[in-house]
Amino acid sequence: MEPKFVIAILGGLIVLVLLIGAPLRPIRLVGQVFVKILIGALFLFFLNAFGQSFDLHVPINLVTSAVSGLLGLPGLAALVIIDLFIVG
Secondary structure (H helix, E strand, O other): OOHHHHHHHHHHHHHHHHHHOOOHHHHHHHHHHHHHHHHHHHHHHHHHHHHHHHOOOOOOOHHHHHHHHHHOHHHHHHHHHHHHHHHO
8 A cells, every 4th residue: 555545544534533533522521611610600609799798708700710610619618718818
């Protein structure tokens, strides 16, 4: 076989794998991370709404939403502790 023919077959197989199988898993992962960041922003919103009477405010931005969304309630507690003792 000629090298051009082998390279064309390998290139076609790579394109086929990229179009059919490979993109599904990373797209699913990005979607799950995006949903968790949105849930983290929701956690922060409720924290700020209920913490207003205790003079507690954690800003809602991408970093704090990612921390509270990906780490869950321990991440939210860490943000509160950082706000109270380090920033505060």
